Amino acid sequence: MSTFGSAFTGSVPQYYDRGLVPNIFEDFADMLVAQAAPFAPDILLELASGTGAVSQKLRAAFPDGTKLICSDLNAPMLEIAEEKLKGSANTQFKIVDAMDLPFADDELDLIVCQFGVMFFPDKVASYKEARRVLKPSGRYLFNAWDALSQNPFADLANRLAQDLFPSDPPQFYQVPFHYHDPKQIEDELRQAGFTSISVEQRTLSKTIRSLDVFVECLVRGNPLADELATRGSTPEDFQSRLRAAFVEAFGENPSTMPLSAWFVEAAA
Numbered sequence: 001m002s003t004f005g006s007a008f009t010g011s012v013p014q015y016y017d018r019g020l021v022p023n024i025f026e027d028f029a030d031m032l033v034a035q036a037a038p039f040a041p042d043i044l045l046e047l048a049s050g051t052g053a054v055s056q057k058l059r060a061a062f063p064d065g066t067k068l069i070c071s072d073l074n075a076p077m078l079e080i081a082e083e084k085l086k087g088s089a090n091t092q093f094k095i096v097d098a099m100d101l102p103f104a105d106d107e108l109d110l111i112v113c114q115f116g117v118m119f120f121p122d123k124v125a126s127y128k129e130a131r132r133v134l135k136p137s138g139r140y141l142f143n144a145w146d147a148l149s150q151n152p153f154a155d156l157a158n159r160l161a162q163d164l165f166p167s168d169p170p171q172f173y174q175v176p177f178h179y180h181d182p183k184q185i186e187d188e189l190r191q192a193g194f195t196s197i198s199v200e201q202r203t204l205s206k207t208i209r210s211l212d213v214f215v216e217c218l219v220r221g222n223p224l225a226d227e228l229a230t231r232g233s234t235p236e237d238f239q240s241r242l243r244a245a246f247v248e249a250f251g252e253n254p255s256t257m258p259l260s261a262w263f264v265e266a267a268a
C-alpha cells in the first residue's frame, strides 16, 4: 500500500487540482475545517496537504496568530498549495513524511490530515509519530475514504481497470479506499495511545462540475495514468470508457454521485 505514496509527481498535481479537488475533495475539506475550527490551536500541522484544498480553508478559519505548517511528502503537490497561500501570515511549507515527523515531542496543538492516512504504509507507526509531537492536550483530526462500494466514481474506475487488464489490473484505485473499517481505525489509534476517539461517517450527493474534466483527472490526476502506460494503454481510451460508464451510472447534465468518508477525531 505504500508504493503510491510517492507517485503524486510529474503532471499529476495539475490534473489533481483542476479536476479532483472541486469534485471530490473540496466539500469534505469544508467539513474537516469546520470540525477543526473550535480548537483554536497556537501551532497547527497539516499532513498530506497536497495542492492545498484544506490548507486555504484552514488559513481562513484561524487568526494570524495561529502558526500553520502545511506539509506533504511530494514537493510538486505542495508547490501548488504554496502558490495558493502566497503572502499568508504565519504559514510555512515543509516536505514531511508522515511516518517520520521533524518536530519535537509535545510541540503541536493540532494535526489535520485530509485523505492522507490511506497512503501511510504503517498506520500505527504514523499515529505514534502524530501522538509524539502533539501536546498532551492535542488533537488529531483526519478523514479517510469509505469503501469503493460507497464511492461509485472510484468503483467504476477500479472495475474498468480490472475488466481491461484481468491478469494484471492497475492497483491505484484500491489504495485510497482500503482503509474504511471504523473499528480498525479506532483500534489502531488506541494502539498508538490516542483516547476519546470518534469515527463518524459523512456522506454527500455531489453534482459533478464538468464530467469531461472530472473523468480526465480521475485518470491523469493520480498514478493510474502511469499504470496504464506500463500496460501499453493510453489515458484517452480509459477516459472514454470511464465517461460512458459514468453517464450510464449517474446520468449527464448534470451527473450527480454519492460520496462517503470517515471523519476521525482523537485526543493525544
Ligand SMILES: C[S@@+](CC[C@H](N)C(=O)[O-])C[C@H]1O[C@@H](n2cnc3c(N)ncnc32)[C@H](O)[C@@H]1O
Pocket (backbone or CB within 6 Å): 004, 005, 006, 008, 021, 025, 029, 047, 048, 049, 050, 051, 052, 053, 054, 071, 072, 073, 074, 077, 096, 097, 098, 099, 113, 114, 115, 116, 119, 120, 121
Ligand atoms: C489524496 S491526496 C490528499 C491531498 C489533500 N489533503 C487534499 O485534500 O486534496 C494524498 C496526499 O498524500 C500525500 N502523501 C502520500 N504519502 C505520504 C506520506 N507518507 N507523508 C506525507 N504525505 C503523503 C501525497 O503526496 C498526496 O498529496
